[in-house]
Amino acid sequence: MIASQHQPAALRPRFAGLDGATWLVSHSMGAPPHAAREALARYWEQWAQGGPEGAWPGWLDDARAIGDGIGAIVGAAPGTVSLAPNVSLLQSALASSLDLRGERNEIVYEALQFPSLAYVWQAWERAGARTLRVPTDDGRTIPTDRICSAITERTALVVLSHAYYQSAVLIDLPPIVARAHEAGALVVLDAYQTAGIVPFDVTALDLDIVVGGSHKWLCGGPGCGWMYVKPQLAQRFRPMVTGWFGHREPFAFEPPPIDYAPDQLRWATGTPTIPGYVAARAGHEIIREVGVATIREHNARLTRRLSDAALERGWTVNTPLDPAKRTGWVGIDVPHAEQVQHELHERRIYVDHRPGCGLRVSAHLYTTDDEIDVFLAAMDDVVSR
Ligand SMILES: Cc1ncc(COP(=O)(O)O)c(C=O)c1O
Structure with missing residues:
Protein backbone atom coordinates (compact mmCIF):
# COMPACT_ATOMS: atom_id res chain seq x y z
CA MET A 1 0.00 0.00 0.00
CA ILE A 2 1.49 3.35 -1.05
CA ALA A 3 1.38 6.07 1.65
CA SER A 4 -1.02 8.94 0.90
CA GLN A 5 1.77 11.54 0.66
CA HIS A 6 3.38 9.40 -2.04
CA GLN A 7 0.26 8.92 -4.15
CA PRO A 8 0.29 10.68 -7.55
CA ALA A 9 -2.37 13.17 -6.44
CA ALA A 10 -0.10 14.38 -3.62
CA LEU A 11 3.06 14.42 -5.76
CA ARG A 12 1.71 16.07 -8.91
CA PRO A 13 1.62 19.65 -7.52
CA ARG A 14 5.39 19.37 -7.03
CA PHE A 15 5.96 19.05 -10.80
CA ALA A 16 5.47 21.47 -13.68
CA GLY A 17 4.27 20.43 -17.11
CA LEU A 18 1.64 17.95 -15.96
CA ASP A 19 -1.44 20.17 -16.14
CA GLY A 20 -2.98 19.97 -19.57
CA ALA A 21 -0.52 17.29 -20.70
CA THR A 22 -0.42 13.50 -20.32
CA TRP A 23 3.23 12.78 -19.49
CA LEU A 24 3.90 9.12 -20.36
CA VAL A 25 7.46 9.67 -21.50
CA SER A 26 9.54 9.62 -18.28
CA HIS A 27 11.77 6.89 -19.77
CA SER A 28 13.03 9.66 -22.08
CA MET A 29 12.52 12.84 -20.04
CA GLY A 30 10.96 13.06 -16.60
CA ALA A 31 8.73 16.02 -15.71
CA PRO A 32 10.45 19.08 -14.15
CA PRO A 33 10.07 19.54 -10.39
CA HIS A 34 9.18 23.12 -9.38
CA ALA A 35 12.07 22.94 -6.93
CA ALA A 36 14.48 22.73 -9.90
CA ARG A 37 13.46 26.22 -10.90
CA GLU A 38 14.10 27.47 -7.35
CA GLU A 289 11.96 10.69 -0.59
CA VAL A 290 9.34 8.45 -2.25
CA GLY A 291 11.73 5.51 -2.67
CA VAL A 292 12.39 3.48 -5.81
CA ALA A 293 10.59 0.39 -4.46
CA THR A 294 7.38 2.40 -3.98
CA ILE A 295 7.69 4.00 -7.42
CA ARG A 296 8.26 0.59 -8.96
CA GLU A 297 5.15 -0.86 -7.33
CA HIS A 298 3.00 1.93 -8.79
CA ASN A 299 4.74 1.69 -12.17
CA ALA A 300 4.24 -2.08 -12.39
CA ARG A 301 0.51 -1.78 -11.76
CA LEU A 302 -0.04 0.94 -14.37
CA THR A 303 2.20 -0.55 -17.04
CA ARG A 304 0.49 -3.93 -16.59
CA ARG A 305 -2.81 -2.13 -17.23
CA LEU A 306 -1.29 -0.65 -20.38
CA SER A 307 0.00 -3.94 -21.77
CA ASP A 308 -3.26 -5.79 -20.94
CA ALA A 309 -5.30 -3.08 -22.68
CA ALA A 310 -3.00 -3.13 -25.71
CA LEU A 311 -3.31 -6.92 -26.08
CA GLU A 312 -7.11 -6.77 -25.70
CA ARG A 313 -7.19 -4.35 -28.63
CA GLY A 314 -5.00 -6.54 -30.82
CA TRP A 315 -1.99 -4.20 -30.70
CA THR A 316 1.49 -5.72 -30.52
CA VAL A 317 3.36 -5.48 -27.22
CA ASN A 318 7.10 -5.55 -27.88
CA THR A 319 8.25 -5.62 -24.26
CA PRO A 320 8.04 -8.46 -21.68
CA LEU A 321 4.54 -8.80 -20.21
CA ASP A 322 5.91 -9.55 -16.74
CA PRO A 323 6.88 -6.19 -15.16
CA ALA A 324 9.69 -7.92 -13.24
CA LYS A 325 11.41 -8.70 -16.55
CA ARG A 326 11.42 -5.18 -17.90
CA THR A 327 12.12 -1.62 -16.88
CA GLY A 328 9.30 0.90 -16.46
CA TRP A 329 7.83 1.24 -19.95
CA VAL A 330 5.77 -0.77 -22.41
CA GLY A 331 6.43 -0.95 -26.17
CA ILE A 332 3.16 -0.84 -28.11
CA ASP A 333 3.21 -1.26 -31.86
CA VAL A 334 0.38 -0.35 -34.23
CA PRO A 335 0.42 0.40 -37.97
CA HIS A 336 2.00 3.82 -38.70
CA ALA A 337 3.18 4.09 -35.10
CA GLU A 338 5.41 7.07 -35.78
CA GLN A 339 2.51 9.03 -37.28
CA VAL A 340 0.34 7.98 -34.33
CA GLN A 341 2.96 9.37 -31.96
CA HIS A 342 2.87 12.75 -33.74
CA GLU A 343 -0.91 12.88 -33.50
CA LEU A 344 -0.78 12.04 -29.79
CA HIS A 345 1.81 14.78 -29.32
CA GLU A 346 -0.56 17.30 -30.92
CA ARG A 347 -3.09 16.31 -28.25
CA ARG A 348 -0.33 16.83 -25.65
CA ILE A 349 -0.10 13.13 -24.89
CA TYR A 350 3.64 12.56 -24.59
CA VAL A 351 5.04 9.15 -25.56
CA ASP A 352 7.89 8.45 -27.99
CA HIS A 353 8.67 6.11 -30.83
CA ARG A 354 11.65 3.87 -31.57
CA PRO A 355 12.14 1.82 -34.74
CA GLY A 356 11.57 -1.88 -34.12
CA CYS A 357 9.67 -1.17 -30.92
CA GLY A 358 6.76 1.15 -31.74
CA LEU A 359 5.51 3.54 -29.08
CA ARG A 360 7.31 3.60 -25.76
CA VAL A 361 4.81 4.39 -23.01
CA SER A 362 5.67 4.73 -19.34
CA ALA A 363 4.25 5.50 -15.92
CA HIS A 364 6.13 7.31 -13.17
CA LEU A 365 5.46 8.44 -9.61
CA TYR A 366 3.09 11.21 -10.79
CA THR A 367 1.17 9.14 -13.38
CA THR A 368 -2.53 8.55 -12.63
CA ASP A 369 -4.96 5.86 -13.76
CA ASP A 370 -6.90 8.62 -15.53
CA GLU A 371 -3.87 9.37 -17.70
CA ILE A 372 -3.71 5.75 -18.82
CA ASP A 373 -7.40 6.06 -19.78
CA VAL A 374 -6.72 9.31 -21.68
CA PHE A 375 -3.91 7.60 -23.62
CA LEU A 376 -6.01 4.52 -24.46
CA ALA A 377 -9.00 6.57 -25.58
CA ALA A 378 -6.81 8.74 -27.83
CA MET A 379 -5.14 5.64 -29.27
CA ASP A 380 -8.54 4.06 -29.99
CA ASP A 381 -9.49 7.17 -31.88
CA VAL A 382 -6.23 7.72 -33.79
CA VAL A 383 -5.62 4.05 -34.63
CA SER A 384 -9.19 3.54 -35.88
CA ARG A 385 -8.66 6.31 -38.43
C1 LIG B 1 20.62 3.59 -22.28
C2 LIG B 1 21.09 4.98 -22.59
N1 LIG B 1 22.39 5.30 -22.45
C3 LIG B 1 22.86 6.55 -22.71
C4 LIG B 1 21.99 7.54 -23.14
C5 LIG B 1 22.51 8.92 -23.40
O1 LIG B 1 23.85 9.13 -23.02
P1 LIG B 1 24.47 10.58 -22.85
O2 LIG B 1 24.41 10.96 -21.41
O3 LIG B 1 25.87 10.49 -23.31
O4 LIG B 1 23.66 11.53 -23.69
C6 LIG B 1 20.62 7.24 -23.31
C7 LIG B 1 19.63 8.23 -23.76
O5 LIG B 1 19.59 9.38 -23.59
C8 LIG B 1 20.18 5.93 -23.03
O6 LIG B 1 18.89 5.60 -23.17
Whole structure:
Protein backbone atom coordinates (compact mmCIF):
# COMPACT_ATOMS: atom_id res chain seq x y z
CA MET A 1 0.00 0.00 0.00
CA ILE A 2 1.49 3.35 -1.05
CA ALA A 3 1.38 6.07 1.65
CA SER A 4 -1.02 8.94 0.90
CA GLN A 5 1.77 11.54 0.66
CA HIS A 6 3.38 9.40 -2.04
CA GLN A 7 0.26 8.92 -4.15
CA PRO A 8 0.29 10.68 -7.55
CA ALA A 9 -2.37 13.17 -6.44
CA ALA A 10 -0.10 14.38 -3.62
CA LEU A 11 3.06 14.42 -5.76
CA ARG A 12 1.71 16.07 -8.91
CA PRO A 13 1.62 19.65 -7.52
CA ARG A 14 5.39 19.37 -7.03
CA PHE A 15 5.96 19.05 -10.80
CA ALA A 16 5.47 21.47 -13.68
CA GLY A 17 4.27 20.43 -17.11
CA LEU A 18 1.64 17.95 -15.96
CA ASP A 19 -1.44 20.17 -16.14
CA GLY A 20 -2.98 19.97 -19.57
CA ALA A 21 -0.52 17.29 -20.70
CA THR A 22 -0.42 13.50 -20.32
CA TRP A 23 3.23 12.78 -19.49
CA LEU A 24 3.90 9.12 -20.36
CA VAL A 25 7.46 9.67 -21.50
CA SER A 26 9.54 9.62 -18.28
CA HIS A 27 11.77 6.89 -19.77
CA SER A 28 13.03 9.66 -22.08
CA MET A 29 12.52 12.84 -20.04
CA GLY A 30 10.96 13.06 -16.60
CA ALA A 31 8.73 16.02 -15.71
CA PRO A 32 10.45 19.08 -14.15
CA PRO A 33 10.07 19.54 -10.39
CA HIS A 34 9.18 23.12 -9.38
CA ALA A 35 12.07 22.94 -6.93
CA ALA A 36 14.48 22.73 -9.90
CA ARG A 37 13.46 26.22 -10.90
CA GLU A 38 14.10 27.47 -7.35
CA ALA A 39 17.53 25.77 -7.39
CA LEU A 40 18.42 27.58 -10.62
CA ALA A 41 17.32 30.88 -9.09
CA ARG A 42 19.55 30.15 -6.07
CA TYR A 43 22.44 29.34 -8.39
CA TRP A 44 21.90 32.67 -10.13
CA GLU A 45 21.97 34.46 -6.75
CA GLN A 46 25.22 32.74 -5.80
CA TRP A 47 26.71 33.74 -9.15
CA ALA A 48 25.51 37.33 -8.79
CA GLN A 49 26.31 37.81 -5.10
CA GLY A 50 29.36 35.61 -4.60
CA GLY A 51 31.58 36.29 -7.60
CA PRO A 52 34.15 33.62 -8.33
CA GLU A 53 35.70 33.59 -4.86
CA GLY A 54 32.35 33.20 -3.18
CA ALA A 55 30.66 30.82 -5.57
CA TRP A 56 33.14 28.10 -6.56
CA PRO A 57 33.81 26.39 -3.20
CA GLY A 58 30.07 25.97 -2.62
CA TRP A 59 29.44 24.80 -6.17
CA LEU A 60 32.12 22.12 -5.92
CA ASP A 61 30.64 20.96 -2.62
CA ASP A 62 27.27 20.85 -4.42
CA ALA A 63 28.77 18.63 -7.15
CA ARG A 64 30.03 16.21 -4.48
CA ALA A 65 26.75 16.24 -2.54
CA ILE A 66 24.64 15.75 -5.67
CA GLY A 67 26.82 12.75 -6.59
CA ASP A 68 26.28 11.37 -3.08
CA GLY A 69 22.53 11.91 -3.47
CA ILE A 70 22.48 9.84 -6.67
CA GLY A 71 24.63 7.27 -4.89
CA ALA A 72 22.00 6.95 -2.15
CA ILE A 73 19.43 5.98 -4.83
CA VAL A 74 21.57 3.18 -6.28
CA GLY A 75 23.33 1.86 -3.19
CA ALA A 76 26.69 3.63 -3.70
CA ALA A 77 28.76 4.87 -0.75
CA PRO A 78 29.35 8.64 -0.34
CA GLY A 79 32.29 9.91 -2.40
CA THR A 80 31.95 7.35 -5.18
CA VAL A 81 29.71 9.11 -7.73
CA SER A 82 31.14 11.74 -10.10
CA LEU A 83 29.19 14.15 -12.29
CA ALA A 84 29.67 15.27 -15.88
CA PRO A 85 27.38 16.81 -18.53
CA ASN A 86 26.69 13.38 -20.02
CA VAL A 87 27.65 9.74 -19.97
CA SER A 88 29.41 9.75 -23.35
CA LEU A 89 32.04 12.06 -21.89
CA LEU A 90 32.41 9.90 -18.78
CA GLN A 91 32.88 6.80 -20.95
CA SER A 92 35.56 8.59 -22.96
CA ALA A 93 37.30 9.54 -19.72
CA LEU A 94 37.07 5.93 -18.56
CA ALA A 95 38.47 4.65 -21.87
CA SER A 96 41.29 7.17 -21.61
CA SER A 97 42.30 5.75 -18.24
CA LEU A 98 42.90 2.21 -19.57
CA ASP A 99 46.11 0.96 -21.09
CA LEU A 100 44.77 -0.43 -24.36
CA ARG A 101 48.17 -1.22 -25.89
CA GLY A 102 48.69 -4.49 -24.02
CA GLU A 103 47.18 -7.98 -24.16
CA ARG A 104 44.07 -7.02 -22.18
CA ASN A 105 42.55 -4.57 -24.64
CA GLU A 106 39.14 -6.02 -25.47
CA ILE A 107 35.90 -4.21 -24.79
CA VAL A 108 32.90 -6.54 -24.88
CA TYR A 109 29.54 -4.82 -25.40
CA GLU A 110 26.08 -5.82 -26.54
CA ALA A 111 24.63 -5.05 -29.95
CA LEU A 112 21.57 -3.53 -28.24
CA GLN A 113 23.57 -0.87 -26.46
CA PHE A 114 22.54 2.78 -26.77
CA PRO A 115 24.46 4.05 -29.85
CA SER A 116 26.36 6.82 -28.05
CA LEU A 117 28.27 4.38 -25.86
CA ALA A 118 29.01 2.09 -28.78
CA TYR A 119 30.36 5.09 -30.74
CA VAL A 120 32.72 5.90 -27.90
CA TRP A 121 34.06 2.36 -27.51
CA GLN A 122 34.45 1.83 -31.24
CA ALA A 123 36.34 5.15 -31.54
CA TRP A 124 38.89 3.94 -28.96
CA GLU A 125 39.97 1.27 -31.46
CA ARG A 126 42.19 4.03 -32.79
CA ALA A 127 44.02 3.93 -29.44
CA GLY A 128 44.41 0.14 -29.40
CA ALA A 129 41.05 -1.11 -28.12
CA ARG A 130 39.51 -4.17 -29.74
CA THR A 131 35.73 -4.09 -29.53
CA LEU A 132 33.63 -7.25 -29.47
CA ARG A 133 29.96 -6.59 -30.22
CA VAL A 134 27.81 -9.46 -28.93
CA PRO A 135 24.98 -10.00 -31.46
CA THR A 136 21.25 -10.27 -30.87
CA ASP A 137 18.96 -12.69 -32.72
CA ASP A 138 15.64 -10.93 -32.25
CA GLY A 139 16.54 -7.27 -31.64
CA ARG A 140 15.09 -7.51 -28.13
CA THR A 141 17.57 -9.37 -26.01
CA ILE A 142 20.92 -11.17 -25.97
CA PRO A 143 21.33 -14.56 -24.29
CA THR A 144 23.29 -14.27 -21.02
CA ASP A 145 25.44 -17.26 -22.03
CA ARG A 146 26.44 -15.53 -25.22
CA ILE A 147 27.70 -12.47 -23.32
CA CYS A 148 29.50 -14.69 -20.79
CA SER A 149 31.26 -16.69 -23.48
CA ALA A 150 32.52 -13.52 -25.20
CA ILE A 151 34.52 -12.71 -22.02
CA THR A 152 38.10 -13.98 -21.99
CA GLU A 153 41.45 -13.27 -20.34
CA ARG A 154 41.86 -10.51 -22.94
CA THR A 155 38.72 -8.65 -21.84
CA ALA A 156 39.36 -5.33 -20.13
CA LEU A 157 35.74 -4.20 -19.83
CA VAL A 158 32.30 -5.69 -20.24
CA VAL A 159 29.92 -2.84 -21.04
CA LEU A 160 26.29 -3.69 -20.34
CA SER A 161 22.89 -2.01 -20.51
CA HIS A 162 20.84 -2.66 -17.39
CA ALA A 163 17.72 -2.51 -19.61
CA TYR A 164 17.72 -2.26 -23.39
CA TYR A 165 16.46 1.06 -24.71
CA GLN A 166 14.52 -0.55 -27.60
CA SER A 167 12.92 -3.47 -25.74
CA ALA A 168 12.97 -2.57 -22.00
CA VAL A 169 14.32 -6.08 -21.24
CA LEU A 170 16.26 -6.20 -17.95
CA ILE A 171 19.44 -8.21 -18.16
CA ASP A 172 20.48 -10.94 -15.73
CA LEU A 173 23.47 -9.26 -14.11
CA PRO A 174 24.89 -11.72 -11.52
CA PRO A 175 26.16 -14.44 -13.92
CA ILE A 176 27.79 -11.85 -16.20
CA VAL A 177 29.43 -10.02 -13.29
CA ALA A 178 30.71 -13.33 -11.91
CA ARG A 179 32.13 -14.40 -15.29
CA ALA A 180 33.76 -10.99 -15.87
CA HIS A 181 35.42 -11.01 -12.46
CA GLU A 182 36.56 -14.60 -12.92
CA ALA A 183 38.32 -13.50 -16.12
CA GLY A 184 39.83 -10.42 -14.42
CA ALA A 185 37.64 -7.97 -16.38
CA LEU A 186 35.68 -4.99 -15.03
CA VAL A 187 31.95 -4.49 -15.54
CA VAL A 188 30.51 -1.16 -16.71
CA LEU A 189 26.74 -0.89 -16.37
CA ASP A 190 24.66 1.73 -18.20
CA ALA A 191 21.75 2.30 -15.81
CA TYR A 192 20.16 5.24 -17.65
CA GLN A 193 17.03 3.18 -18.31
CA THR A 194 16.65 1.89 -14.75
CA ALA A 195 17.99 4.33 -12.13
CA GLY A 196 14.97 5.80 -10.34
CA ILE A 197 12.45 3.18 -11.52
CA VAL A 198 14.00 -0.26 -10.84
CA PRO A 199 15.44 -0.85 -7.36
CA PHE A 200 19.04 -2.07 -7.50
CA ASP A 201 22.16 -1.80 -5.39
CA VAL A 202 25.52 -1.32 -7.07
CA THR A 203 27.39 -2.52 -3.97
CA ALA A 204 25.34 -5.69 -3.48
CA LEU A 205 25.68 -6.46 -7.20
CA ASP A 206 29.47 -5.99 -6.93
CA LEU A 207 29.47 -3.67 -9.95
CA ASP A 208 32.71 -1.90 -10.84
CA ILE A 209 31.48 1.12 -12.77
CA VAL A 210 27.91 2.33 -13.27
CA VAL A 211 26.81 5.27 -15.43
CA GLY A 212 23.53 7.06 -15.88
CA GLY A 213 21.92 10.40 -16.54
CA SER A 214 19.43 12.52 -14.63
CA HIS A 215 16.90 13.53 -17.25
CA LYS A 216 14.86 10.31 -17.46
CA TRP A 217 13.43 8.58 -14.38
CA LEU A 218 15.43 10.83 -12.03
CA CYS A 219 13.45 13.89 -13.20
CA GLY A 220 16.57 16.05 -13.18
CA GLY A 221 16.64 17.48 -16.71
CA PRO A 222 19.59 17.28 -19.11
CA GLY A 223 23.14 18.16 -18.02
CA CYS A 224 23.82 15.89 -15.06
CA GLY A 225 25.38 12.59 -16.12
CA TRP A 226 26.97 10.49 -13.39
CA MET A 227 29.43 7.66 -12.88
CA TYR A 228 29.92 5.39 -9.87
CA VAL A 229 33.32 3.79 -9.44
CA LYS A 230 33.80 1.02 -6.87
CA PRO A 231 35.83 2.57 -4.00
CA GLN A 232 38.50 -0.16 -4.13
CA LEU A 233 39.21 0.74 -7.78
CA ALA A 234 38.93 4.51 -7.66
CA GLN A 235 42.60 5.41 -7.26
CA ARG A 236 43.79 3.16 -10.08
CA PHE A 237 42.25 5.34 -12.81
CA ARG A 238 44.27 8.18 -14.29
CA PRO A 239 42.07 9.59 -17.05
CA MET A 240 43.76 11.28 -20.02
CA VAL A 241 40.46 13.01 -20.77
CA THR A 242 40.96 15.43 -17.89
CA GLY A 243 41.29 19.09 -16.92
CA TRP A 244 41.97 21.48 -14.09
CA PHE A 245 38.90 20.62 -12.04
CA GLY A 246 40.19 17.05 -11.83
CA HIS A 247 43.25 18.35 -9.94
CA ARG A 248 43.56 17.99 -6.16
CA GLU A 249 43.76 21.80 -5.85
CA PRO A 250 42.33 23.36 -9.02
CA PHE A 251 42.86 26.90 -7.79
CA ALA A 252 46.54 26.27 -7.04
CA PHE A 253 47.14 26.36 -10.83
CA GLU A 254 50.05 23.94 -10.54
CA PRO A 255 52.13 22.98 -13.58
CA PRO A 256 51.69 19.48 -15.08
CA PRO A 257 51.56 16.57 -14.54
CA ILE A 258 48.14 16.62 -12.96
CA ASP A 259 47.86 15.52 -9.33
CA TYR A 260 44.41 13.90 -9.46
CA ALA A 261 41.78 14.79 -6.87
CA PRO A 262 41.58 11.98 -4.30
CA ASP A 263 37.77 12.05 -4.31
CA GLN A 264 35.12 11.85 -7.03
CA LEU A 265 36.28 15.12 -8.61
CA ARG A 266 39.12 13.07 -10.09
CA TRP A 267 36.82 12.55 -13.12
CA ALA A 268 36.07 16.26 -13.58
CA THR A 269 37.54 17.87 -16.70
CA GLY A 270 37.31 21.62 -17.35
CA THR A 271 34.87 24.10 -15.81
CA PRO A 272 31.89 22.04 -14.62
CA THR A 273 28.33 22.74 -15.84
CA ILE A 274 26.97 23.66 -12.41
CA PRO A 275 23.46 24.72 -13.56
CA GLY A 276 22.82 21.23 -14.99
CA TYR A 277 23.92 19.68 -11.70
CA VAL A 278 21.99 21.90 -9.30
CA ALA A 279 18.81 21.74 -11.41
CA ALA A 280 18.94 17.93 -11.23
CA ARG A 281 19.14 17.74 -7.46
CA ALA A 282 15.41 18.43 -6.92
CA GLY A 283 14.43 15.38 -8.99
CA HIS A 284 16.92 13.16 -7.16
CA GLU A 285 15.50 14.34 -3.81
CA ILE A 286 11.91 13.48 -4.72
CA ILE A 287 12.95 10.02 -5.96
CA ARG A 288 14.83 9.39 -2.70
CA GLU A 289 11.96 10.69 -0.59
CA VAL A 290 9.34 8.45 -2.25
CA GLY A 291 11.73 5.51 -2.67
CA VAL A 292 12.39 3.48 -5.81
CA ALA A 293 10.59 0.39 -4.46
CA THR A 294 7.38 2.40 -3.98
CA ILE A 295 7.69 4.00 -7.42
CA ARG A 296 8.26 0.59 -8.96
CA GLU A 297 5.15 -0.86 -7.33
CA HIS A 298 3.00 1.93 -8.79
CA ASN A 299 4.74 1.69 -12.17
CA ALA A 300 4.24 -2.08 -12.39
CA ARG A 301 0.51 -1.78 -11.76
CA LEU A 302 -0.04 0.94 -14.37
CA THR A 303 2.20 -0.55 -17.04
CA ARG A 304 0.49 -3.93 -16.59
CA ARG A 305 -2.81 -2.13 -17.23
CA LEU A 306 -1.29 -0.65 -20.38
CA SER A 307 0.00 -3.94 -21.77
CA ASP A 308 -3.26 -5.79 -20.94
CA ALA A 309 -5.30 -3.08 -22.68
CA ALA A 310 -3.00 -3.13 -25.71
CA LEU A 311 -3.31 -6.92 -26.08
CA GLU A 312 -7.11 -6.77 -25.70
CA ARG A 313 -7.19 -4.35 -28.63
CA GLY A 314 -5.00 -6.54 -30.82
CA TRP A 315 -1.99 -4.20 -30.70
CA THR A 316 1.49 -5.72 -30.52
CA VAL A 317 3.36 -5.48 -27.22
CA ASN A 318 7.10 -5.55 -27.88
CA THR A 319 8.25 -5.62 -24.26
CA PRO A 320 8.04 -8.46 -21.68
CA LEU A 321 4.54 -8.80 -20.21
CA ASP A 322 5.91 -9.55 -16.74
CA PRO A 323 6.88 -6.19 -15.16
CA ALA A 324 9.69 -7.92 -13.24
CA LYS A 325 11.41 -8.70 -16.55
CA ARG A 326 11.42 -5.18 -17.90
CA THR A 327 12.12 -1.62 -16.88
CA GLY A 328 9.30 0.90 -16.46
CA TRP A 329 7.83 1.24 -19.95
CA VAL A 330 5.77 -0.77 -22.41
CA GLY A 331 6.43 -0.95 -26.17
CA ILE A 332 3.16 -0.84 -28.11
CA ASP A 333 3.21 -1.26 -31.86
CA VAL A 334 0.38 -0.35 -34.23
CA PRO A 335 0.42 0.40 -37.97
CA HIS A 336 2.00 3.82 -38.70
CA ALA A 337 3.18 4.09 -35.10
CA GLU A 338 5.41 7.07 -35.78
CA GLN A 339 2.51 9.03 -37.28
CA VAL A 340 0.34 7.98 -34.33
CA GLN A 341 2.96 9.37 -31.96
CA HIS A 342 2.87 12.75 -33.74
CA GLU A 343 -0.91 12.88 -33.50
CA LEU A 344 -0.78 12.04 -29.79
CA HIS A 345 1.81 14.78 -29.32
CA GLU A 346 -0.56 17.30 -30.92
CA ARG A 347 -3.09 16.31 -28.25
CA ARG A 348 -0.33 16.83 -25.65
CA ILE A 349 -0.10 13.13 -24.89
CA TYR A 350 3.64 12.56 -24.59
CA VAL A 351 5.04 9.15 -25.56
CA ASP A 352 7.89 8.45 -27.99
CA HIS A 353 8.67 6.11 -30.83
CA ARG A 354 11.65 3.87 -31.57
CA PRO A 355 12.14 1.82 -34.74
CA GLY A 356 11.57 -1.88 -34.12
CA CYS A 357 9.67 -1.17 -30.92
CA GLY A 358 6.76 1.15 -31.74
CA LEU A 359 5.51 3.54 -29.08
CA ARG A 360 7.31 3.60 -25.76
CA VAL A 361 4.81 4.39 -23.01
CA SER A 362 5.67 4.73 -19.34
CA ALA A 363 4.25 5.50 -15.92
CA HIS A 364 6.13 7.31 -13.17
CA LEU A 365 5.46 8.44 -9.61
CA TYR A 366 3.09 11.21 -10.79
CA THR A 367 1.17 9.14 -13.38
CA THR A 368 -2.53 8.55 -12.63
CA ASP A 369 -4.96 5.86 -13.76
CA ASP A 370 -6.90 8.62 -15.53
CA GLU A 371 -3.87 9.37 -17.70
CA ILE A 372 -3.71 5.75 -18.82
CA ASP A 373 -7.40 6.06 -19.78
CA VAL A 374 -6.72 9.31 -21.68
CA PHE A 375 -3.91 7.60 -23.62
CA LEU A 376 -6.01 4.52 -24.46
CA ALA A 377 -9.00 6.57 -25.58
CA ALA A 378 -6.81 8.74 -27.83
CA MET A 379 -5.14 5.64 -29.27
CA ASP A 380 -8.54 4.06 -29.99
CA ASP A 381 -9.49 7.17 -31.88
CA VAL A 382 -6.23 7.72 -33.79
CA VAL A 383 -5.62 4.05 -34.63
CA SER A 384 -9.19 3.54 -35.88
CA ARG A 385 -8.66 6.31 -38.43
C1 LIG B 1 20.62 3.59 -22.28
C2 LIG B 1 21.09 4.98 -22.59
N1 LIG B 1 22.39 5.30 -22.45
C3 LIG B 1 22.86 6.55 -22.71
C4 LIG B 1 21.99 7.54 -23.14
C5 LIG B 1 22.51 8.92 -23.40
O1 LIG B 1 23.85 9.13 -23.02
P1 LIG B 1 24.47 10.58 -22.85
O2 LIG B 1 24.41 10.96 -21.41
O3 LIG B 1 25.87 10.49 -23.31
O4 LIG B 1 23.66 11.53 -23.69
C6 LIG B 1 20.62 7.24 -23.31
C7 LIG B 1 19.63 8.23 -23.76
O5 LIG B 1 19.59 9.38 -23.59
C8 LIG B 1 20.18 5.93 -23.03
O6 LIG B 1 18.89 5.60 -23.17
